[in-house]
Amino acid sequence: MADIIGFTAAVISSLAMSPQVIKIYRTKQTHDLSLGAFAVLGTGLLLWLVYGLLIHSAPVMLGNAVGFSLTLYIIVMKIMHG
Numbered sequence: 650m651a652d653i654i655g656f657t658a659a660v661i662s663s664l665a666m667s668p669q670v671i672k673i674y675r676t677k678q679t680h681d682l683s684l685g686a687f688a689v690l691g692t693g694l695l696l697w698l699v700y701g702l703l704i705h706s707a708p709v710m711l712g713n714a715v716g717f718s719l720t721l722y723i724i725v726m727k728i729m730h731g
Contacts, residue, residue: 655708
């Protein structure tokens, strides 16, 4: 039961970033986004991913790997397109 809740949370949390990623992909516009905020978010997600690896928790690893990947995309696009 705990894994079901964990995987559900991972999917919902990952999907929350998707509209922003899709908008950036389509428009290449990032000037209104804070690089600092996404850098801090990315750092936090990376640390959660490492934590998930250390405790061998698939929901924690999955959710944070996807979230970190999406955040990293936003950071790269922000650097490239300002």
